[in-house]
Amino acid sequence: MNGSREVILGRIRRALLRPGPGQGQEHGSLNGVQSSSGRVDPVQLFGQFQEQSERVGGEPRLCTDSEEALRGIQDLVVAAAYRRVAVSNHEICRRHRLAQVLSDLLPEVSLWIEEGNSDSGSSRRRNSRQLAQADLSITGAEFLIAESGTVLIASTGSSRQISLLPTAHLVLATPDQICPDLAAVFQQLGTAPEEGRLPAALTMITGPSRTADIEKVLIKGAHGPVRQLTWVIGRL
Amino acid sequence: MNRSPSQFKILASENVADQRLRNTFQSAxxxxxxxxAQSVQLVPEWEDLRERAHRIKEETVEHLDFYLEKLEASVIRRGGRVFWARDASEASNYVVNLCRRLQAPTVVKSKSMAAEEIGLADALESGGVEPVETDLGEFIIQVAGETPSHIIAPALHMTRQQIGKLFHEKFGIPYTDVPAELCAFARQRLRREFLSARLGISGVNFAAADTGTIVIVENEGNARLCTSLPRVHLAIMGLEKVIPRFADLPxxxxLLARSSTGQRQTSYVSMISGPRREQEWDGPEExxxxxxxxxxxxxxxxxxxxRSLYCIRCGACLNTCxxxxxxxxHSYGSVYSGPIGSVLTPLFQGLEVAKDLPYASSLCGSCSNICPVKIDLHHQLLWLREKLVSRRATPWQERLAMSLFAAGMKDPTLYRMGSALLRLLLKVSGRGNRPFAVPGWSPTRDFPALAETSFKQWWEDNRPGGEG
Known part of the structure; x- marks a missing residue:
């Protein structure tokens, strides 16, 4: 709060005394984008997600069960010769006991496990340096958006930096998390999410980090992950 | 490199003569x-969406005081702090003081037109703080000592060879003009800055009044880094970035992603509501x-x-102009270029300083047609011209010509006499039917020759089944 607050608000109020194009109209009932669909066939939803994610350079995949996903991770790590892998504390990672299973499957890989929240700034900084060295991170997501091939993650599910600093980022998800479009996600988030439900950071990720700032040439991996993988585990 | 909007005519004629620059801008x-066009085509309800967005912006701007107070209350409720800045120096001083308190020798900064507008980087430097631009394009032009030439692609005017040479000279790395290698170098270099900075500065694309959520749209991930790693996050927004509801975001x-880059969704959209919560792993404490x-x-x-305050800075009106x-x-001599810049710069910096900008338009209306929030940009430009005329800020020759024209158009006899006189003048001057050279017009364009007879005369002579 500062002195200029009253000055600025005063100037705005004086300015608005001169009626503009829409003054006096009540637009309170205006809504934004309507979700395009009611119930959609899960096969179709995943198909759309896959198509859109691939369009922007993402690597989507369907794994029928936990076993296939775990084997897939093993293959991925071996094929790309990843040496450092970070696993988040997201519910889905714990459900598949990733930390334990991966240390058995990939004994030569150095695993970094995200543990409960770290209250001190110095330990968070240490974590940042660790994560900046990681080749691959594995996290969960809150929603997948079929229309654009997007995953939505929350700062309550895992740290912000684990999906950002490593070279590759793998999201594990379930078929019921796929929504047709952004409007449908927002309907689930609630029209005006109350205090408790809205995390400090909600992030939508659509494909790998990119830039076209040099002569409009598209480059993957500007500041964030070079690879963005999304694996949906389960039967559609 | 300091340019002023008052230099528009000079800068524009220089740049228009630079064939390489023209090719770059034309193709980009x-x-x-x-x-x-491709991505908009897939949205059959596009026009309806534009209309809705226009009406929501109208509602917001017409009740701006209400929504700003609401936004402020929501941000504070979520543990954030709000500072109202009347002008550039108030805003800059706040940031410099914050850096002093944090004892931050450097700050990492992502793209923000508002920060650009107030010259925040320069203010930080004078305050003894090193601002590190982290968007690749912004980083390049910061190293080059340049200013942005496009809202979305700041280094659009530079070639890969220029950038390669620049990095080679400034950082001593081996010369390369491979974009991916240049980008990889910047990534590596900036990572160090991200990991050590205590303050991250970002812009704001939208701020939802009901939840206090600020939204940042980007492709590179540098804004995510700026808002995730440092201990403190500071966001700066123009007052008009507020929208009523979180639910308006979809x-x-x-509209923004499709209008600016034709993407369905940019790589990253960050929706930030206050500082890190207690149960969360990381994120800024303030x-x-x-x-x-x-x-x-x-x-x-x-x-x-x-209505110019409805702008969401998508850059589509630049591209289509x-x-x-x-x-x-760069010709516009201001951070805001293109049609929206030609409207905003005279309003921000004064009509006298930027009197050529309202004329930097053919009034074709393409900008108004493409604007995702339906700002009637070409009308805005016309109204600015009207202001200039009523302030007698146009050249006396133009004022004289216009008043003669107005008199002639009001009176058929005067009109006939005027056009006869003009023909006579041309004849006796020995120019045949070529009009006189007009400075500012004829050096770059041919003046069409006058017809031998006036249309009125021709009609009287040739009217089918006429008097004869």
Whole structure:
């Protein structure tokens, strides 16, 4: 709060005394984008997600069960010769006991496990340096958006930096998390999410980090992950 | 490199003569327009969405005080701090003081037109703080000591060879003009800055009043880094970036991504509501939001120009503008270029300083047609011209010509006499039917020759089944 607050608000109020194009109209009932669909066939939803994610350079995949996903991770790590892998504390990672299973499957890989929240700034900084060295991170997501091939993650599910600093980022998800479009996600988030439900950071990720700032040439991996993988585990 | 909007004519004629620069802007804007058209085509309700967005912006701007107070309350409720800045120096001082308190020798900064507008980077430097631009394009032009030439692609005017040479000279790395290698170098270099900075500065694309959520749209991930790693996050926004509801975001995000780059969704959209919560792993401990006026409340005071505050900075009007395509962003001598820049710069910096900008338009209306929030940009430009005329700020020759024209158009006899006189003058001057040279017009364009007879005369002679 500062002195200029009253000055600025005063100037705005004086300015608005001169009626503009829409003054006096009540637009309170205006809504934004309507979700395009009611119930959609899960096969179709995943198909759309896959198509859109691939369009922007993402690597989507369907794994029928936990076993296939775990084997897939093993293959991925071996094929790309990843040496450092970070696993988040997201519910889905714990459900598949990733930390334990991966240390058995990939004994030569150095695993970094995200543990409960770290209250001190110095330990968070240490974590940042660790994560900046990681080749691959594995996290969960809150929603997948079929229309654009997007995953939505929350700062309550895992740290912000684990999906950002490593070279590759793998999201594990379930078929019921796929929504047709952004409007449908927002309907689930609630029209005006109350205090408790809205995390400090909600992030939508659509494909790998990119830039076209040099002569409009598209480059993957500007500041964030070079690879963005999304694996949906389960039967559609 | 300091340019002023008062130099528009000089800068534009220099840039228009630079064939390479013209090619760059033509192809880049053409590419962006193509991408946009493709993605807009897939949204049959596009016109309806534009109309909704226009009405939501109208509602917001017409009740700006209400929504700003609501936004402030929501941000504070979520543990953030709000600072109202009347002008550039108030905003900059706040940031410099914050850096002093944090004892931060450097700050990492992501792209923000508002920060650009107030010259925040320069203010930080004078305050003894090193601002590190982290968007690749911004980083390049910061190293080059340049200014942005496009809202979305700041280094659009530079070639890969120029950038390669620049990095080679400034950082001593081996010369390369491979974009991916240049980008990889910047990534590596900036990572160090991200990991050590205590303050991250970002812009704001939208701020939802009901939840206090600020939204940042980007492709590179540098804004995510700026808002995730440092201990403190400061966001700066022009007052007009507020939107009423969190639930309005799907609409605006859809319009922004498709209009600016033709993407369905940018790589990253961050929706930030206050500082890190206690149960969360990481994120800044403090969140500061600067609400910047800097002339916006003056724009608001003119009901006709008010709509320019609906702008969501997508850059589509730049891409589609036949003038921008040819003269490029630097000609406008201001951070805001293209049609929206030609409206905002005179309003921010004064009509006298930027009196050529309202004329940097053919009034074709392409900007108004493409604008995702339906700002009637070409009308705004026309109204600015009207202001200039009523202030007698146009050249006396033009005023004289216009008053003669007005008199002639009102009186058929005067009109006939005038056009006869003009023909006679041309005949006796020995120029045949070629009009006189007019400075500012004829050096670059041919003046069409006058017809031998006036249309009225021709009609009387040739009217089918006429008097004869």
């Amino acid at each position: 804007t053409g590419h962006a327009l193509g991408q946009r 609409l605006f995000l859809k 969140f500061h939001l600067i609400l910047l006026d800097n002339g916006r409340s003056d724009i608001l005071a003119d009901p006709r120009m008010r 036949p003038i921008y395509q040819r003269v490029g962003g």
